[in-house]
Amino acid sequence: MYLVIELQTNSGQMTNLAYAYETQAEAESKFHAVLSSAAVSSVEIHSAVILDEYGCILGNGSYTHGEENE
Secondary structure: OEEEEEEEEEOOEEEEEEEEEOOHHHHHHHHHHHHHHHHOOOOOEEEEEEEEOOOOEEEEEEEEOOHHHO
């Protein structure tokens, strides 16, 4: 089992979405899809992490958007 967690932070408020997958390939596909969307998102900080069933981090990434980063 694998878990992809999407984090979105705006004005100090964080939300998260979690997606569970049976295979690593499926989880990696979702992980990259989240980061693809995050690259062009208007969310201030848009991140993703992929974990295995032991809680080991297999990958993580984030994008920061805002006037100071444009």
